[in-house]
Amino acid sequence: MQLKLKGKFLLPTTLLIILGMGTIAFGSYSLARKTLEKELxxxxxxxxxxxxQNMDALIERxxxxxxxxxxxxxxxxAIQSFSSGDMLEESNRLLSALQEAYPFYETVAIVNSSGSAVSSSDVKIIGKISIADRDYFxxxxxxxxxxxxVLASRSSGNPIVTVAAPIYDAETRIGALVGIINLAYLTHLYIDPVKIGQTGYAYxxxxxxxxxxxxxxxxxLTMDMHDYDFGQEMxxxxxxxxxxxxxxxxxxAVFQKSKNTGWTVTLTxxxxxxxxxxxxxxxxSLVVALLVISVEIIVIALLVRSIIAPVMQSMRxxxxxxxxxxxATIFSRRKDELGSLIQSLHEMKSRIAQALQxxxxxxxxVEQGNLAVRGNxxxxxxGWKELILGVNAVTExxxxxxxxxxxxxxxxxKGDIPEMIQTEAAGDFNLIKNNLNLLIRSMNEITQLAERMAEGDLLTNIAERSEQDRLMQALNAMMLRxxxxVREVKTIASDVAGNSENLSSSATELSEGVSEQAAAAEEASSSxxxxxxxxxxxxxxxxQTEKIAxxxxxxxxxxxxxxTQTVLAMREIxxxxxxxxxxxxxxxxxxLNATIEAAxxxxxxxxxxxxxAEVRLLSTQVETAAMDINEVAGNSIVIAEKAGEMLDKLVPDIQRTTELVQEIAAASREQTMGSAQINKAVQQLDQVTQQNAAISEEFAASAAELNGQAEQLQELIAFFIAEKEEEEELEDVDKEMTVEKETPKVMPKLKHVSSKPNKRKSVTKKHVRQAAREITDDYDEYKDELDDEFERY
Structure with a gap:
């Protein structure tokens, strides 16, 4: 932002005053705040x-x-004679007296070594509670x-803390004296009286x-400091x-943790x-500073106004x-430096008006075309005289x-390119001469470029006159494209010629292969x-095997x-x-009895x-025969049982064999169906092979026609010279060129390649047209806005 002179006087001065007063006021405020904060x-x-310290002292006490x-x-x-009523009454009386003397105790009790209460200021808990599992006990x-x-009291709900001291019998610990401190009393005694202002307190x-x-x-007992960010930090x-x-x-907040109790006392x-x-x-302080600043600004503004008025008049x-x-006119009655300045401005205005005229x-x-007019x-x-002389020199x-x-x-x-300008010139006029010569040289180069292009030479490049020379850039880009x-067309023509020969050879091999494939298909069908x-x-x-199995x-x-039946019959025998x-x-x-009676x-x-005697002899023989028969029968049973076991093992194997034979029969049926399908497929393959043989013959004829057209394309594109190794051919052309234009060389006409007509001929022409389109697309891909200035055919 551009400040006026008045602003340049007032603004820095005002800023200095405001900065000084603001620094004083802010410094005073900050110092007072820091001092108060430190003291607080x-x-x-x-x-x-x-x-x-008071809380620690109370706990230690x-x-x-x-x-x-x-x-x-x-x-x-009381611990040793728990069943004695007199001793318990004395102990309970002493504990009650202690609780009355020290009101911060909620309960004072005695527990034995097993943790059970045997005496208490509250007789209701005697024999009913046990603290054996408590850490403090x-x-x-x-x-x-x-x-x-700290826990919540079951009777009052107040926060409590328990202090336990061991009770000794000689050197043996037989129990503990337990004092339950009511922290609500301590809060009332120490915390509630602490006040800092209206909202400060302790906890x-x-x-x-x-x-x-x-x-x-x-x-x-409900607020957990872990639930708050400031609590976690504390x-x-x-x-x-x-x-x-x-x-x-x-x-x-200011806080301090007690090393004895682990409690943290906080004052906020x-x-x-x-x-x-x-x-x-x-x-x-701010109000006083604003008043002082306002008075100073008014005084300074009055002083600046008396100076700025004549300056503003001179500026206008x-x-x-x-x-x-x-x-415009200017006048002042001042006798100081500002008055002299105004008078000098008035004289300057008179001289400017005369020189301007x-x-x-x-x-x-000059505007009227009279280049002979001059100033006096x-x-x-x-210096005014030098100005007029300079105007005259510029005109000349x-x-x-x-x-x-x-x-x-x-x-x-008019198309008549002149000779180069040889006249010497100086300064910018020499620049005009050089630019005219450059234009003449460029026109000559463009003419020569067009003549060589007409002869088929595409290797010529033209130097650019500058980075903004769009004409030369466009001509060079056109030659490059x-x-x-031409290179792409030559490469494609060569590739097409080579590929067509390979294609013809491949077609012949394909035909032979198809014939061999047909014979192999017939043999496969027979097999x-x-x-x-x-x-x-x-x-x-x-x-048949399945039935036998x-x-x-x-x-x-x-x-x-x-x-099985034989074994049963043998056992019956x-x-x-x-x-x-x-x-x-x-x-x-x-x-024997009969013999005794006969005696x-x-x-x-x-x-x-x-x-x-005969009967005895007969009974002996019968017994002997029975024993022999029994032995034979026993052996027969063992043999029959073994035969049964062998049959038990044999029957599953025969059944498994039957199942395998059934699976073989099913697989044979599936093979029969599959072989029929394969035979049908082989026959279809034979038909397709025959068709491929006919197509391969047509393919060979098309390849021969494509080869002829590729040779024609090579002859056609040979008219253009696009490679450096072809420059030697241009030398003969340059020797034949004269000042007068001769009849330009024309491109050779496309010869007709006769070939046997077939139904694949249209496909070959389509390939040639596709190659031409690819060349055009390649040109379109690399063209820029300079190419749009030329007409395309």
Whole structure:
């Protein structure tokens, strides 16, 4: 932004005043705020340290008191004689007296070594509670005066903490004296009285971050410092200060952690309330600074105004002269430097008007075509005279070059290219001469380029006159595109010729291969028919084998049943033989009795004795035969059972064989169907092969025709010279060229290649047209805006 002179006076001065007063006011405010903040934090640190010390002292005092009271004989006897009513009454009375004397105790009790309450100031809990699993009791039983974590009281709901001191009988720990401290009482005693302003207060949280003392009872045992960012930051430190937001109020907090209890005492104050006096002081300082700044600006503005008025008058006059208004006037009665400046401006305006009038007369003559008119420098002094002489010299310097340039351009416009300008010139006129010569040389080069292109030479390049020479760039780009197109066409023609020969050879080989493939297909068809017959025979054999296997399986099953019946019959025979053995034994016994009775009868029993002897002999033979039959029968049973076991093993194998034979029969049937399908496919393949043979013959004829047309294309494109190794051919052409234009060489006509007509001929022509389109597309891909200036055919 461009400032005016008045602004340049007022703005820096005003900024300096504002900066100075602002720095003083801000410095005073910042110093006062920092001083107050430092004093506040120091006072809060002292208060926090005092509260922490008081809490530690109270806990230590409690530990010492419980340790001293634990030596009471009544407490030791209460544990040893729990069933004695007199001792318990004395112990309960002492505990109640302690609770009344120290109101911060909620309950004072005695527990035995098993953790059960044996005496208490609250008789309701005697024998009903056990603290054996509590950490503080276990530590007390190890000889330590232990402090528990903060918990909620079951009876009152207040936060409590328990102190346990061991009770000794000689050197043996027999129980503990337990004091339950009501932290609500301590809060009322130490925390509630602490106030900093209207919104400042103190609170305590334990090592786990749980609020144990707070002016708001709703926060006690429910607020967890881990749930808040500022709480997490405070838990990481043992002491310090922090600024945080609580219930939309900015707070300053100082905290200190007790090493004895692990509790952290925190004192907080409202930032807005604490710094309210400092803000009021800042507002007063700001108002005073604004008043001082306003008065100073008014005084400076009055001083600047008396200086700026004549300067502004001179500036308006100078602007009018600069804009061409020579009718403006200026006048001042001041006798100081500003008055002299105004007078000098008035004289300057008169000289400018006179010089302008003389220059205008010369310019009007030039505009009217009168290049002989000149200014009169004699009526001007000093530099004004030099100005008029300079105007005359400029007019004279323009005459000769302008006339020469007009003549040369007229000849070029008519197509008559003139000779190069040899006249010496200086300065910008030499630049005009050089540019005209460059134009003449370029026109000559373009003419020569066109003549060589007419002879088929595409290797010529033209030097660019500048980076903006679009004509030469377009001609060079056209030559490059034409060379690329010709090279691509030559390459494609050569590739087409070579590929056509390969194509013809491949077509011949394809025809021979197709014929061999047809013969192989016929042999494959014959082999498939024979294989189909073999598969059908295998299928019939598999069906017969399946029937035999099923019959064998059935016979084996029936044999197993016969063997089972034989075993049962043999076992029945063994039983009958056992009966016969028994009968023989009894018959032998009867024969012995008969012999004894015959002996007693003496002569009358001799005949009966002979009969008895024969009967005994017969019974012996019968018993011997029965034993032999029994042995044979037993062996027969073992053999029959083994045969049955072998049949049991044989039947599953025969069944598995039957299943395999069935699968073989099914596979044979599937092979029969598959062979039929393969035979059909081979026949179709034979038909396709025959068709391919006919097509390959047509393909060979088309390849021959394509080869002839590729040779024609090579002869046609040979007219153009697009490679450097072809430059030698241009030398003969240059020798034959004369000043007078001869009849230009024409491109050879396309010869007709006669070929036997066939139905594939149209495909070959389509390929040639496709190659031409690809050449055109390649040209379109590399063209730029310079190519659009030329007509395309």
């Amino acid at each position: 934090i120091e006072q809060m640190q002292l208060m926090v340290a005092s509260l922490s 409690t530990k010492m008191d419980l340790t001293a009271w634990s030596h009471q004989e009544a407490f030791r006897k 276990q530590r007390a039983m190890k000889g330590e005066v232990a402090l528990s974590d 305590i949280y334990d090592a786990n971050g749980i609020m144990v003392a707070h002016p708001d009872p709703k926060q006690i 838990l990481k430190k043992e002491t310090g200060e922090i600024v945080y937001e609580w219930q939309n109020l900015l707070k300053i 104050a409202g930032s807005v309330e604490v710094f309210a006096p400092i803000r009021r002081l800042g507002i007063i 006059f100078a602007n009018a002269i600069a804009s061409g208004d020579l009718s 003389e220059t205008t007369s010369v310019l009007r003559g 420098p004699e009526q001007f002094p000093g 310097a323009f005459v000769a070059p302008i006339k020469l340039t007009a003549e040369q351009l007229e000849r070029i416009a 034409l060379r690329n197109v 498939m028919e024979q294989m189909a017959a073999n598969i059908r025979q295998n299928s019939d054999n598999a069906l 099923l019959k064998a399986s059935e016979d084996a099953r029936k044999s197993r049943e016969s063997v 063994v039983k009958k033989i056992s009966t016969i053995e028994e009968i023989a034994r009894k018959t032998h016994m009867l024969s 007693r009868a003496q002569d009358f029993g001799k005949g009966f004795a002979v009969v008895a």
